[in-house]
Amino acid sequence: MPTLFEPTTAGDLKLANRIVMAPLTRNRSPRAVPKPITATYYEQRATAGLLITEATAISHQGQGYADVPGLYSDEQLAGWKRVTDAVHKAGGKIVVQMWHVGRISHTTLQPNGGAPVAPSAIRANAKTYIINADGTGAMVDVSEPRALDIDELPGIVEDYRRAARAAIDAGFDGVELHSANGYLLDQFLRSGSNTRTDAYGGSIENRARLMVEVMDAITAEIGARRVGIRISPVTPANDASDDQPQPLFTYVVQKLAKYDLSYVHVIEGATGGPRNHQQGSAPFDYVALKTAYRAAGGKGAWMTNNGYDRELADQKVESGEADLVAFGRPFISNPDLVRRLKENAPWNEGDRSTYYGGGEHGYTDYPTLP
Ligand SMILES: Cc1cc2nc3c(=O)[nH]c(=O)nc-3n(C[C@H](O)[C@H](O)[C@H](O)COP(=O)(O)O)c2cc1C
Numbered sequence: 001m002p003t004l005f006e007p008t009t010a011g012d013l014k015l016a017n018r019i020v021m022a023p024l025t026r027n028r029s030p031r032a033v034p035k036p037i038t039a040t041y042y043e044q045r046a047t048a049g050l051l052i053t054e055a056t057a058i059s060h061q062g063q064g065y066a067d068v069p070g071l072y073s074d075e076q077l078a079g080w081k082r083v084t085d086a087v088h089k090a091g092g093k094i095v096v097q098m099w100h101v102g103r104i105s106h107t108t109l110q111p112n113g114g115a116p117v118a119p120s121a122i123r124a125n126a127k128t129y130i131i132n133a134d135g136t137g138a139m140v141d142v143s144e145p146r147a148l149d150i151d152e153l154p155g156i157v158e159d160y161r162r163a164a165r166a167a168i169d170a171g172f173d174g175v176e177l178h179s180a181n182g183y184l185l186d187q188f189l190r191s192g193s194n195t196r197t198d199a200y201g202g203s204i205e206n207r208a209r210l211m212v213e214v215m216d217a218i219t220a221e222i223g224a225r226r227v228g229i230r231i232s233p234v235t236p237a238n239d240a241s242d243d244q245p246q247p248l249f250t251y252v253v254q255k256l257a258k259y260d261l262s263y264v265h266v267i268e269g270a271t272g273g274p275r276n277h278q279q280g281s282a283p284f285d286y287v288a289l290k291t292a293y294r295a296a297g298g299k300g301a302w303m304t305n306n307g308y309d310r311e312l313a314d315q316k317v318e319s320g321e322a323d324l325v326a327f328g329r330p331f332i333s334n335p336d337l338v339r340r341l342k343e344n345a346p347w348n349e350g351d352r353s354t355y356y357g358g359g360e361h362g363y364t365d366y367p368t369l370p
Pocket residue numbers: 022023024025026053054055097178180181230267271272273305306307308326327328329330355356
């Protein structure tokens with residue numbers, strides 16, 4: 001019977017255990033450059049089988065929040081090189097989550113103060129975090145987006161390809177394509193945000209087209225066995241919605257099955273909320289989703305996330321429903337989460353007021369077990 005603590009693989013990645021640190025935005029990268037303290041933060045958590053970085057913008061246009069890192073300038077990449085070196089020195093593995101926010105942005109964060117881009121000009125009922133001219137931070141409504149012209153899509157695919165190459169050059173073990181939580185690729189997939197009438201809207205096949213083109217580009221660039229993807233079939237995060245998530249995401253995983261990916265990462269339910277959150281007429285069937293992926297020849301690891309504790313993680317891994325389990329909030333406040341899981345030790349409580357933004361406090365100063 002598989003257990004959480006045994007070594008395993010995810011495509012080309014050899015992992016010390018099945019415990020993954022989920023991607024966690026921390027807004028501690030002024031000018032989108034990871035600072036030395038970010039290397040300390042990830043290094044402290046390097047006993048996880050795999051670290052997934054906070055979402056990282058592939059381009060300036062892909063930016064949607066103040067002080068989140070990027071993957072598109074030399075300075076940003078040098079900052080990440082410090083992180084990957086520190087994690088590798090500590091014996092860990094790390095992939096970067098590649099992010100384009102689409103409509104979840106604000107004009108003040110966009111090139112030349114322009115409108116954020118989206119599949120369709122539908123403003124999300126969502127907020128983002130900006131820094132005002134006087135240096136104070138504020139949560140504000142996202143801006144009205146403009147619909148992407150079909151001629152602009154190859155440029156976005158190219159931004160993903162370039163970012164994947166840059167990630168490998170910066171020492172990452174691989175990349176995770178962020179196709180979850182109501183950001184650009186999820187906005188294309190889900191009907192509530194995509195009302196296009198061209199080849200990228202309407203049918204499921206059309207709505208999945210951009211994600212498939214991005215996958216084609218990045219797997220050709222760096223090899224599929226170090227590429228993973230994150231999806232969130234029913235989350236309402238960032239105003240994301242679809243009436244028929246089961247057929248949509250069944251199609252998505254069947255398309256993904258042809259690549260020989262490192263892993264598929266599925267958020268079960270509402271991200272950070274109820275695991276049984278429902279969109280559409282029936283509860284989402286995650287076992288059927290995994291079965292569809294394997295039946296279509298899908299390889300690599302199946303990673304699950306959302307609201308896991310030791311008991312649920314054991315159960316999912318032992319039953320084979322999950323090959324890897326990603327923990328988010330528990331890793332913020334427990335750098336030694338792997339040890340705490342192993343020893344069934346209690347977890348430090350996280351301080352939500354320091355999740356986003358700030359310095360060392362609530363970032364690198366959580367205590368480990370003696
Ligand atoms: C502070 C914070 C930041 C997050 N940032 C990201 C992110 O950058 N990318 C992403 O895909 N999910 C992000 N999430 C969602 C988490 O990865 C995870 O899905 C969620 O916290 C549920 O897992 P958990 O119950 O183990 O915390 C974030 C969650 C929190 C609490």
